[in-house]
Amino acid sequence: MIAGVFALATSTVSAQYLNQSAPFALILISDNDTVNGSALIACHEGAAIEGLCIGAVVVGAPTTAYTFNYSAAETVDPAIGVTGLLTYELSGGNFNVSSPMELVYNPASNVAVPLLTPSENGQEVAFDDQNMLAIAQYIDDTLAGSPNPYNPKLLYRWYVCTTYEGYTYQTLAWVLGNGTPQNPTCVKVDVLRVFS
Template sequence: MKSAILALALSLAVTVTAQEFLYDPPESYYPDQSESFKLVVVSSNGTVNGSTLSACHSGAAIETLCLSNVGSPSKPSDIPATPFNFNVSSSETTNTTNGPGLITYLLRGGNFNASSPMQFSYNPGSNVVTAELSPSATGQEVSFDQNGLLYISSYYDDTKPDVPFNGELTKLYRWYACNQYFGGYRYFSLAWVMGEGKPQNPTCVKVDVKRVAL
């Protein structure tokens, strides 16, 4: 009897948690959403240049941004580009076209749809950060420049410790495509490199990421 009561309590807790989770999407904080677009990799490396990005399964409700047209152990064949959206806040100081905001992907399940913003998964043993998609209320804020290229804003430069906050916006384009192991899967996928140094993962190649209308 006690086991049955415990199982029921756990089931109710999971149900409530799932409902609370699914009903608190990023649109609650970033309500203005763009039309769908695809993300295209731009690089001097001919193997990855022109490839699109796709949401590739990497765990329960988790995807990594793998290169659609580049093979890898967990995705040996080409797959279609994933449609993404760009969500921004309603603030008058926010540029609803270029950001800052969140790149979002609509995860479709058997009985639910969940908005999944792009966010970073950090490995303390590496300076290479995996870009992933997972249902959440928030994610990594990004922006697009006048050429449609993806960047992250920074006002902090600790290479100048006397005045690390100089009040000037720096646009960072530290995107790479790397052969990454994540969640039991291995994809050639989008990554961000921390700091000004080179990625310690030797498979990484420098890329930019461009928004292109569908």
């Protein structure tokens, strides 16, 4: 177990995401017909900060293009697969800058909001063999006190909620812990990667 945790710490510190996938769209899958099939589009939340807002999919209309930046290093655990950064390229009049996704936490809520911000760091994510977006769990605190709390698996705690991180939008959100979101507007979704 200690070796696994050490390997995780080492890979997180030294990760260099030099490989990049082809561009793709992010499409919501949900039992809720209002959001099912909608694309996630970049929306302005502040200076060089974008949210992941819900947008309608219209046949032939452009969607926001994202990429997955990852390291060529071996994966830490086969239950997780390849991890890396979900990235959006922010373009301006005379610049293009890479903006990985990071989760912004509100200590008064169990709902975190993903934002795309120019940086070299961000929240590590993974895509499973069905192209669904996930975040890896390595240590399971529900097993705290047991001899081995190392329980690697992919988590899918995605929702669409009305959020405020600069502007009020309907955005992608991540629920902390294994409970339900305290934000009453949240609707459960999965996030599907669709290559162009």
